[in-house]
Amino acid sequence: MAVITEQTENLNDYVFVNNNNDAKTKEAIKSGISEVGEYFANKNIFITGGTGFLGTVLIESLLSSHPNIGCIYVLVRGKKRFDPNERIDRLLQKPLFANHSKKTLAKVVPVVGELSEPNFGFKEGLLNELLQKVNIIFHSAATIKFSSPLRTAIKTNLTGTWRTIEFAKKLKNLSSYIFVSTAFCNSNNRGLIMETVYKSKYDPHDMMKMAEDDMAWEDFDEIKCKEMIGNHPNTYTFTKNLAENLMMSDMAGFPAAIVRPSIVYGTWEHPCKGWVGAANSGHLGYLAGFIKGIFRTMCGVARSQIDIIPVDYVINSTLVMAWYAGTRKLDKPEVIHSTSGEVNPLSLGEFCDIMNESVKRHPADTYVWKPQGKLRNGWRYNLFFYIFHMLPAMLFHIPEKLFNIGMPQHTALEYMRVFNKGAKAFDYFLDKDFRYSLKNALKIMSVLNEVDKDRYTWDASLCNWTEFIDRCLIGVRRFYFKESAETTQWHKNYWAVFNILHYGGLGAMLLVFLWISGLVFGSTLGYGLAIALWSFLMWL
Template structure:
């Protein structure tokens, strides 16, 4: 485990030590007075990976917003057939969060076509030389975030891809900062308080990268072999993110580099606008989008477990602050911070469900297929509820999809539900255990920020009101994903009341349906008792 020193400010037994501390504090204060995040990014050229993803999109917007004189933002874009890179960036910059920028500012976002895991990203010599000459800051956020990704794919993307960014960083003529967006879950194989250090992996990242390039190693590679390698990691994602951190610790010592570890990323709190959720299918946001329409109605996990959620803009703010910090302070070894909420503003799963249900009641969408409501269930109760009230309705909806060619463009409702179920079961690991994340390094760096930066680039989750936050995210899903009105009107409230009545009438219809069948099969007396028992069980379920 790599130990990262922390700056102390406590008392000392000697006068010389006190004087040294006083001078050190004074130097920090002097630097604070003249150094701000916007000033750091002025005239800097940035290289961004993962720029077309949810986090990456907000990162690009926030970079443009830091300083009017920010330099070029080079965005790594994969070369896909039928997709022009310039067109992809053009579509990216047409999103609502970029509307406040003029053409001159947007022209600073430049795509560079390449593959993350290839040597030099597969760049031409001229593009590579341009980057080496001009780039000052690297933000590496690209990754395969699927928990179920094959191990070889995860290694090539998450580990080898990180190595390519390290290689570029070391070639740059003027490297000011390198920031890696990791995940708080990369150490989820540990228990107790997880501190802001790099936890040593049992496997060497260099050996794993070599293994990924050897076709023979992957012949007859079974799930059992994968489990033998990742061991107590819950999936290939957390395993490879931990390997990437080990790689950075080995390669970036003495360089201005930092790791930011966010937890579960939801929509934005305030910047660039309240409740921005992108395409709402990243991570747990996909659950929120389904919940709003009454499609996803249950969660698995312990009621008292902490669900560690963080607003997207807090993650980006912390990343920008870390760029400023390592770029303006002498960094001896890799800096690591958590961007989490559990230790300073805990939210339990029980509270999460209550807030979600209250928020959608206050701000219902234009339409929904079922009354939006979520509840914690576990074990057989969760599985049975999911089968009866998620899978069976999805199968019923699939029939007209198949017969008449309506519905979702690439998959049936059942296929979407099956994929969702697989994803949520993988996520259950993180909702069934209490992960605690130290916040000391983050707090130490917050204390060094200029007062104006503390306000604008806030990532102190203790200041976040979860009820208000989920209202913003819910309205964001309505507005940006489902293209509905942002304002909640009296019509929305009337629609909710009417549907609420229909919802409870549905219980009556359900009872009459069950009673009709039972009475037909067993007679009125036995049928009534049996139907009441079945109906009561289903209502409880």
């Protein structure tokens, strides 16, 4: 049973229906058969976005679904100096796939192509082979940058979706088609967002034609872009909404579904606890900087909800929807949310408190300063960011380069610039209290037998957020920073030392202020100014 807040549409809408009375379901429970898993037996899969965070977990879950699953064709862009087979080999070498045999991993086959090109740019032989063999499509590829130019976002998020739809309609034996959208695609609306496709301002086909017309983009500046996307906060949500409208018009009558996840974090349980990938997807990047003491503030209001969802729950919902759409006659694509706010709400203030307590229990091997996050907004956030984020990052830049310390791949200063840009784009979603209906999602979840409810649930009421953040922080340590997953007494002692340094540093700051102000303004006025400045910075 899902736990419901008072803000839901109607309590009865969220009660699971007992559908375990039919003979087929009873037999499945008795024999321990997974109907969802059986659905994938001997079926060949085509995936876009397979090398990304979501795609990686999707591939692993598909391999785990049934021993007789067919080939999993992964669309890979052709890049110079990057062999597609090597990219897939590196993907399959991740700890996520450690329990799979070479024979099983050999089922993952890269196919080189471009998402926005007709037939993905495949050669005729490859195209014909795929049209004959592929049964199920998972389309999750997208440009997730909120700041992407509109033309780029249209070509990837809209035209790319159109190419997969064209491909799906040509398949000899299409079983199901799943489009991974986003809960934010309707963020231009307020109130409870339903599991339905909201009409777009423009026709998707007209927008795709516009993207191919060079003349249409002459003198197309930011002002014109904002006029076109209207109440949408960015080009990402705008084009995702267009892609959903395209799905509704062009996939009517086909076995298709749309899955809308919210803010995707690490795994809750499958295939392991706390898998976070490269920890650079969406909000996970904040956790990586947070546990190293680099990111020490978040922009937002404490009472606002942050709707997070484990990545394995998102993947569970996509697999179930493939089974659901493929075993029923649908007049139009089914739409579900993979979100948490209506069944297990988490405020931004609670989220920040949980992070601070979690990092005390599971500190990293090293950090540049004591990890501690605090919510701020407006000028207070901006001032803190530049004084306590950017300035230390600039001072730390030279030793970081010389001694190769700090964050992987980029310096703290580079991370700060990316973080600030991403945070400003993300602020919109953290102070609007978006609510997402789960009526259809829970209705579909209720038709699962007990075996599949246990394995393929995405009911976020089952998540303990404190435990979940613990798992994600340990996962960042283990999978991103390549540190031990075990928290030892040494970690606790190291934390205690930095705790002393933290408060000692604040005391030293006060003494420096008193000394400088005393020299400049004299003892009486100077000491008063020093204490006032120090108190202001402590409040900040």
